[in-house]
Amino acid sequence: MKTLVVYLMAMPDTPALAQVAVEAGADIIEIGFPFSDPLADGPVIRRAGERALAAGMRTKQCLEVLAETRARVSVPLIPMTYASIYDAYGWERLVTDARAAGATSFIVPDLPADVHPELRRVQLVAPTSTDARLTLAANATDGWLYLVTVTGTTGARTELAPSLAPLAERARAVTDVPLYAGFGISTPEQARAAAELVDGIAVGSRAVEAAEAGPAELAQFVSSLRGALDALAFA
């Protein structure tokens, strides 16, 4: 079975949407805590973050959303946010409070593996990562390694990036942890193609758009990804 990771921006309706996503086949939910200047994100998630901030989704409210989500689902929940949020709230304090609210691990997209190593988190590697950095990230990572498929920011692409295959091969050579690929995966076809190379996939921008269109749209989208991954398992 391939793992399906779905990203949702923290909003008041996120707990209900997360439940919908899990019922439709998501194995892990990432919850984005919005940041005003999200360097790793393309336009869809940047705009979702702007709307979340306008709706008052600050760190405290995001932690409440996390706790409410935890009350509804039992899958791993992973807050994804930027270093500035941790710096302001306090690095240890945010980890403690998020764990108390049900967080399983963390993703900090602007924190290279050698910065704040005491924060145990899912590490990201990219096509540009050297083998030395792949090893560093794989040794430090918490549970699985996040392979950024593209040299670029989050957001849908028309095709699966050709850079994923060599990255997956290089990562596999240095670690046995599960490899999940994300950034630029938005369709069942891409999900299936990526999952042939790795152990799971993460979908962000397109999931955020589906969630904004409502629970039915999100359920349908997540089901389509689940179907593509499961078809692969039985192929």
Place this chain on the structure above:
Amino acid sequence: MTQTFGVYGGRYVPETLIPALDELESAWASLRDDDSFHAELHHLLTTYAGRPTPLTRVERFAPDQRMYLKREDLMHTGAHKINNALGQAVIAQRLGKKRIIAETGAGQHGVATATVCARFGLECIVYMGSEDMRRQAPNVERMGLLGAEVRPVDFGTRTLKEATSEAIRDWIANVDTTYYLIGSCVGPAPYPEIVRELQRVIGRESREQILQIEGRLPETVVACVGGGSNAIGMFYDFVPDEDVRLIGVEAAGAASLGTGRAGVLHGARSSLLADEDGQIMDAHSISAGLDYPGVGPEHAYLRDTGRAQYVPCTDDEALAAFHRLCETEGIVPALESSHALARALDCGDDLVLVCLSGRGDKDLAEVLAR
């Protein structure tokens, strides 16, 4: 080891960029002690860009003081920004990069970058907030004439903050082919150090010149601070001179050092205009070049150690100094530099050195509209 300035600086960027920063750091480590690099840069600065710049005594502007202006406004392209752009263009060439990206606020760094790209035959893309494009229209036209593509950034504050974020996103997507020519002493390591070293020529020349003219060091050195590149370049060689006061002047509505808190923006930890949740707040200044909620990490360090002081200046005070310098000395200063002029006038010291970081031609529409 990545350079920090006390608790500031560092690298807070997506992993994608780390190998490029490592490559830059390694290239810089060899270039900074490389005589051929310094010779090439010196040749460009003297034969192309107009160094050394003079010190000008301004007796009518400041009749009660011995005030000298370091005339970076006389540099090619009209500001100190060319010191940095030339240096980094040489670095980019040594790295074999043919595509250059930059962010710009007032447009001075964008013009300087477009200029050096034209000079070296490099592709140039400049990100600029649409509000800044409105405020600094002549610089947008100049960049076009020089062959650069100006990409408007039309979200958020539509100023330097978003332009910088978009430039970094471009770099993330094109890091294999692209050199990010950052315009101030901000960003992830090693950029703050590189920009400081390329701008140090301002303070080095000034120190020699004032010793030659006055036979002593100034009591006070004043520079405006947005990201802080002219100030760090002006201050750095005076840091060991403990009797010399260093005063950085921020726009009152963009006082990252005066009213900010520690946080992370654009790849570095520094003092920022941010709320208690770490969300970056909007800055406000009449001067596009100071309209930035962050500041170079080394300034935050100099503030914390007490070696430099950072004081605010309002839009109206800067405008008054702008007009006064025009009328008393026949020099049209940039609005950015006018902030430094205002605080230099009332700093209470006699022998004062001010960095006139740029000229004000670009600001005429903004000033005349008031």
